[in-house]
Amino acid sequence: xFRNHLLFAFxxxxxxxxxxxxxxxxxxxGIAAFLFILQYAAFEFSVNRFHEHADDIYRVVNIxxxxxxxxxLPPGFASFIEESVPGVDQATRFTGYACNGVVVPIDESNDxxxxxxxSCIIGDGKFRELFTFPLAEGNGDLSQPGLALLTRSSAEKYxxxxxxxxxxxxxxxxxxxxxxxxxxxxxxxxxxxxxxxNMILSFASLNDPSYRGEVGWADPNGMENGFTQTYxxxxxxxxxxxxxxxxxxxxxxxxxxxxxxxxxxxxxxxHLAPSIGYDLPTxxxxxxxxxxxxxxxxxxxxxxxxxxxxxxxxGLERSRQIGVQKSLGATRxxxxxxxxxxxxxxxxxxxxxxxxxxxxxxxxxxxxxxRELGLYVLNRPAVWIxxxxxxxxGILISGLxxxxxxxxxxxSDILKGNxxxxxxxxxxxxxxxxxxxxxxxxxxxxxxxxxxxxxYMQEKDLGMEIENKLVIRGPSVQPDSETVRAESFKDExxxxxxxxxxxxxxxxxxxxxxxxxxxxxDSTPSPEDERKSYGMLLVDQNYLDTFDIQLLxxxxxxxxxxxxxxxxxxxxxNRAATGELGFDSPEAAVESEVFWGENVYRVQGVIENxxxxxxxxxxxxxxxxxxxxxxxxxxxxxxxxxxxxxxQLRELYGGFFPGNPFEFFFxxxxxxxxxVAESRFSTLFTIASVMAIIIACLGLFGLAxxxxxxxxxxxxxxxxxxxxxxSIVLMLSRDFMxxxxxxxxIALPLSGLMMNRWLQNFAYRTELDIWIFLxxxxxxxxxxxxxxxxxxxxxxxxxxxxxxxxxx
Numbered sequence: 070x071f072r073n074h075l076l077f078a079f080x081x082x083x084x085x086x087x088x089x090x091x092x093x094x095x096x097x098x099g100i101a102a103f104l105f106i107l108q109y110a111a112f113e114f115s116v117n118r119f120h121e122h123a124d125d126i127y128r129v130v131n132i133x134x135x136x137x138x139x140x141x142l143p144p145g146f147a148s149f150i151e152e153s154v155p156g157v158d159q160a161t162r163f164t165g166y167a168c169n170g171v172v173v174p175i176d177e178s179n180d181x182x183x184x185x186x187x188s189c190i191i192g193d194g195k196f197r198e199l200f201t202f203p204l205a206e207g208n209g210d211l212s213q214p215g216l217a218l219l220t221r222s223s224a225e226k227y228x229x230x231x232x233x234x235x236x237x238x239x240x241x242x243x244x245x246x247x248x249x250x251x252x253x254x255x256x257x258x259x260x261x262x263x264x265x266x267n268m269i270l271s272f273a274s275l276n277d278p279s280y281r282g283e284v285g286w287a288d289p290n291g292m293e294n295g296f297t298q299t300y301x302x303x304x305x306x307x308x309x310x311x312x313x314x315x316x317x318x319x320x321x322x323x324x325x326x327x328x329x330x331x332x333x334x335x336x337x338x339x340h341l342a343p344s345i346g347y348d349l350p351t352x353x354x355x356x357x358x359x360x361x362x363x364x365x366x367x368x369x370x371x372x373x374x375x376x377x378x379x380x381x382x383x384g385l386e387r388s389r390q391i392g393v394q395k396s397l398g399a400t401r402x403x404x405x406x407x408x409x410x411x412x413x414x415x416x417x418x419x420x421x422x423x424x425x426x427x428x429x430x431x432x433x434x435x436x437x438x439x440r441e442l443g444l445y446v447l448n449r450p451a452v453w454i455x456x457x458x459x460x461x462x463g464i465l466i467s468g469l470x471x472x473x474x475x476x477x478x479x480x481s482d483i484l485k486g487n488x489x490x491x492x493x494x495x496x497x498x499x500x501x502x503x504x505x506x507x508x509x510x511x512x513x514x515x516x517x518x519x520x521x522x523x524x525y526m527q528e529k530d531l532g533m534e535i536e537n538k539l540v541i542r543g544p545s546v547q548p549d550s551e552t553v554r555a556e557s558f559k560d561e562x563x564x565x566x567x568x569x570x571x572x573x574x575x576x577x578x579x580x581x582x583x584x585x586x587x588x589x590x591d592s593t594p595s596p597e598d599e600r601k602s603y604g605m606l607l608v609d610q611n612y613l614d615t616f617d618i619q620l621l622x623x624x625x626x627x628x629x630x631x632x633x634x635x636x637x638x639x640x641x642x643n644r645a646a647t648g649e650l651g652f653d654s655p656e657a658a659v660e661s662e663v664f665w666g667e668n669v670y671r672v673q674g675v676i677e678n679x680x681x682x683x684x685x686x687x688x689x690x691x692x693x694x695x696x697x698x699x700x701x702x703x704x705x706x707x708x709x710x711x712x713x714x715x716x717q718l719r720e721l722y723g724g725f726f727p728g729n730p731f732e733f734f735f736x737x738x739x740x741x742x743x744x745v746a747e748s749r750f751s752t753l754f755t756i757a758s759v760m761a762i763i764i765a766c767l768g769l770f771g772l773a774x775x776x777x778x779x780x781x782x783x784x785x786x787x788x789x790x791x792x793x794x795x796s797i798v799l800m801l802s803r804d805f806m807x808x809x810x811x812x813x814x815i816a817l818p819l820s821g822l823m824m825n826r827w828l829q830n831f832a833y834r835t836e837l838d839i840w841i842f843l844x845x846x847x848x849x850x851x852x853x854x855x856x857x858x859x860x861x862x863x864x865x866x867x868x869x870x871x872x873x874x875x876x877x
Contacts, residue, residue, distance in 0.1 A: 092376045093419050095764040099372020100423035102760050103459065105434055106365030108442045111452045113358050116340035117263040120201040122302055125158075127309065127333035129299040129316065130349055134329050135600060138350050141165075141295040144272070144288070147193070149323075150299070154315050156307030161199050162297040163192035167287070168270050170242025171545035171729055174227040183546065183730050184227060186240065188265055193272035199302050200264070207234035207253030211271040214280070217249040221257050223267035240270070241546040241728075244287065247280040260441055263340045263352060292323060301333065309333050327600070357750070364757050366459070367508045371761055373463040375768035376415070377470055378501040405469065412468030416460065437752055439745075499808050505765035506812030506849055507819075512758035513845035514820035518837065519751035522828065525684075525835040526744055532679030533578065534617040537708045538736035540577060541718065543699040544726035555699035558725040559611075567714050568704050572615035575607040575700035578681050579740035582691070583607050589665045589692070591650050601649050604681065604689040607635060607696040613676065615705050623659040623674030626695040630673075635694035641674040646690035680833075683743035687832040703736065762849070766856040769805060773857045794862070802857045809853045813846045820845070 117123060129146070131139045144162050151160040168189040174181040194212035197204075205221050217238075224231045227238060233251050240247055249270060258265065274280050275289035286294040303312060316331035334349045342355040427444065435442055447456065543555075559571045575583050582604035590598045610626045612618075621644065630639050642650070642658060652658035655675035663670045678688045706714075719731045787797060821837060828834040 089415075091767050091770060092379045093415070093422070095375040095767040096372045096416070096419040097422045097426060098760055099369045099375075099764055100420055100460075101426040101430070102757070103365045103369040104423065104427055104444075104447070104456070105430075106361055106368075107452060107456055108434075108444070108446050109438060109440075110358060110362050110365075111446045111449060112261065112440060112442055113341055113353055114451070115261045115446065115449065116353070117261070117336050119259055119261055120199075120336065122199065122201075123336050125302050125305055126199055126336040127301050127303060128336065128339060129301060130332045130334050131295075131320070131328055132330045132332055133327045133600070136329070138332070138348070139295065140298055140350055142297060142299050143292045143295050144297045145290045145292040146320075147297070147299045148290075149292075149319070150301065150316065153319060154312060156304050156312050157301050158304055159195055159199055159302040160299060161193055161195040162272070162299045163190050163196060163269070164297050165190065167191060167296065168240065168242050168244070170240050172227060172268075173239045173241075173546070173728065175237045175239065176228070181228070183728055185542065185545070185730050185732060186223075186267060188267040189240070189242075190264075190266045190269055191272050191275065192269045196269065199300055202258065202262075203256045205231065205254045205256050207251070209253035209255075211252065211269065212273060214271060214274040214277045215247070215249055216252045216271040216274075218253045218255055218269040219251055220255045220267050224251070224254050226267075244275075244280055244284050245282040246546065247274065247277075249274075300336075303333075361753070364512070364754070367511075368757060368761055368764070369459065369463065371505045371508050371764050371768075373467050374501045374505055375764060376412075377467045378768050405473070409464070409468040412464050416464045416467075420460065437756075438749060499804075502765075502769065502805065502808040503812040503815065505761075505768060506809045506853065507816040509758065509761045509765050510813050510816035510845045510849050511820045511823075512754060512761045513848055514816070514824060514841060516751065516754040516758045517841045517844060518824040518828070518835075519747065519754050521835045521841070522831065523744060523747050523751050526747070526831075526833070527741060529680075529684060529833065531578075532618065532677055534705075535578060535736045535740050537706050538616075539704045539706050539710060539718075540734055540736050540739070541702040541704070541722060542730075542732040543573070543701055544729040546726070546728040554725050555697055558699075558721070559609075559702065561721055561725075562702065562704060562718075565714075565717060567707050567709060569707060570611060570615040570705035572611040572703045573609040573698045573701070574612055574703065575696065575698040577701050577703060577736065577739075578616070578679075579683070579736070579743055581682065582689075586665065586692075589650075589663060591652075592662060592664065594664070598651075601690070603646060603649070604691045606681070606691065606693050607698045607700075608693050609696065609698055612693070615703055616679075618679055619677040621675045621677055622655040623672065625674060626693075630695040631697045634696050637695065638668070638670050639673045639695055640670045641676060641693040642672055643676050643688070643691040644678045645688050646692055647675055649690045683740075684833040685743070685831055762852055766852060769853055769856045770859075773801070773805065798858060798862055802854065805857045806850065806854065809850055813849060816845075817842055 120126065128140065129142060129150070131142060133139060142162075147160040147162040150157055166187065166189060168191050169187050170185070170189070171183050172186045173183045192211060194210070196211060197209050197218075207218075209218055210216055211218065219227070219233065221231045224233045227233070228236060231254055233254060236251050238249055238251070240249060247270075272289055275287050281287055287296065288294070301312075303309060313331055313333050316333075317328065320328040320331050332349060338347070338349065338351065340351060340353045341358065342349075342351050342353075345356055345359075347355065424444070431443060447453070555573055559573060562568050562571045584605050585602045586605050587602050588599050589601070589603050608626070609631045610628055613620055613625050623641070625641070626639065630637060640663065642663075644655065647655060647658045650658070650663060652661065658672045658675050661672050663672055676693075680688060681691060682689070715733070718733070722729075722731045787800075821842070825837060828837070
């Protein structure tokens with residue numbers, strides 16, 4: 070019997086090549102799109118799960134009195150926990166990128182070229198005992214000062230080989246310059262690692278005064294300054310909630326007045342939250358991922374809908390075959406199994422072709438998402454189950470529905486050819502057209518809103534000027550008299566013909582602040598005032614002028630003030646900070662006293678709010694402090710920067726700061742990097758909307774061809790009676806356009822609610838103007854009209870003598 074079903078299927082596919090091609094093209098595209106999205110989802114869900122003890126590892130998170138989660142804790146907390154809390158097997162801690170700087174590899178007695186390192190962490194000896202980062206060479210010891218681990222790629226970058234155990238290098242950063250010996254080389258980190266680093270310096274090095282220098286906050290045994298993340302490996306039988314309660318009590322007893330609770334965050338939840346509304350920090354976005362998965366399901370639903378639609382539309386032809394089979398004694402279960410066989414065979418062929426399509430477009434997809442994905446990421450039980458269920462559900466639903474509809478009629482009705490014009494034969498087709506174009510309009514609206522929000526963020530007035538700004542990275546290998554050199558370097562830069570203004574700062578717009586600080590208040594603070602946080606930025610006297618930031622009241626810093634540095638008593642506030650400190654106006658704030666702990670500062674000036682960071686978040690209360698800063702040198706140029714100008718800058722920089730690599734970038738490009746995620750999703754949904762429209766139009770084209778085919782004689786009669794070609798086109802198109810319009814009306818409120826909610830994630834957002842929805846509707850209607858019109862036009866222009874000979 071199965072052999073007969075296969076023969077029937079192949080004969081049917083061969084006989085209806087056109088319709089099969091339309092159905093298969095849509096389903097192949099739909100399956101490919103779904104598998105691409107499933108790749109991305111599988112990757113996101115697999116982050117940090119490769120560690121051997123992943124299920125037993127937790128991050129320690131402090132929840133303060135305001136309910137804010139803080140992941141940076143004092144370094145002494147880790148050893149204290151390990152010694153004092155039952156159920157904790159091991160504890161480790163590491164810094165963020167506090168040791169970033171310039172690396173100078175040492176080759177025997179000679180120094181190699183300096184390399185800037187932007188991904189350096191400081192970890193203790195138990196780091197590799199908790200986390201699974203395999204060694205390629207060496208013993209990986211981090212228990213002693215002056216030891217380091219490199220990844221294989223960073224070893225090759227520094228030394229030109231990965232055989233570097235025992236080799237030494239110097240690194241210059243905020244702590245000064247230290248000499249380190251490589252104790253091991255790690256395999257390159259997997260793509261699914263939530264931790265990214267190129268080197269690990271031993272935490273014990275911070276005990277060495279010659280390395281730590283005068284950086285007092287970096288005491289490796291301190292219990293005050295929080296600058297390390299702490300991770301615990303707990304016993305499999307231990308109760309994490311009991312450990313949380315114990316840690317909370319210990320934190321409060323140790324004098325942490327800002328602690329409301331200590332929480333343990335599972336390692337598997339660091340990247341993706343386990344549910345919507347999760348209240349601990351994550352690096353990924355669970356809600357967005359669910360949204361993307363929903364997009365994939367909608368696309369494949371549209372594709373399977375095409376198959377159902379076109380198969381039932383061809384029911385007139387198939388119904389006669391079924392009527393004959395039923396008259397000859399075929400039972401309904403036998404006929405249903407025949408259709409299921411066809412559906413399975415059709416789906417399997419489309420799946421195989423979709424895999425070929427994925428291999429062709431995988432590089433483009435990876436470039437879009439900036440990840441190295443492939444079908445290999447689907448090799449997980451949960452993914453196989455999810456993908457398999459979606460595929461099997463599509464086959465069963467499509468096959469069973471088609472079989473149930475086509476085998477439910479009596480043989481006498483079937484053989485009369487009444488099915489194609491019956492309500493049962495048309496309702497599904499109409500419903501699927503509505504669904505497909507509702508999804509298409511929804512995707513178009515999403516793509517338009519994403520694109521508009523991205524344009525809004527990139528074009529909105531920032532309150533400062535970032536165009537024509539070239540930024541040079543300052544030196545990490547600090548020369549003697551660095552303050553004098555920085556000022557002299559800026560003086561020489563200002564003499565260049567293509568440089569109009571120069572400023573030095575220790576951070577720049579789009580890259581963050583130097584640090585955040587609290588306990589900054591007026592003379593009569595409340596407890597709530599002391600917990601308010603301010604973004605602190607160290608700048609020179611030219612910062613406001615170079616970035617064209619408006620000074621509302623008071624004055625900018627003077628040269629003498631930046632020479633004294635922020636240990637003096639001057640500060641500049643932004644408008645948001647004056648509000649937080651209780652001043653009625655910028656003018657009222659100038660010359661007022663502000664208390665920072667035990668120190669008293671004088672407000673020298675107030676600036677207008679500007680977007681130091683991207684528009685995803687509100688403007689922070691911000692305080693500028695004076696310093697002859699040399700972290701970044703920002704040049705306002707005339708816009709004409711070519712190779713010759715860069716050579717001048719390189720030569721000048723090398724003369725003032727030998728031993729440091731010359732590195733530069735343009736500020737507007739750097740600032741826009743904050744919108745990479747939004748740009749990526751905008752492109753993704755643009756592609757999704759195009760695919761949904763194409764799949765829907767393939768189905769619409771097939772239905773238009775079918776509709777014209779069953780009305781062939783009617784078209785001929787109308788032409789003989791004098792009907793024009795365009796009146797026939799309008800007659801055949803009217804019903805399709807009606808269902809497209811209904812789909813549009815259904816999509817309107819859904820897309821409006823969805824995108825309004827998405828825009829709430831941005832502190833500064835565009836408006837949902839009516840033109841967005843009108844554009845989506847007009848686009849869908851126009852595309853549908855062309856799709857239907859091109860097909861029915863050929864039927865309307867056919868010779869009526871030939872069409873009247875048909876028995877359709």
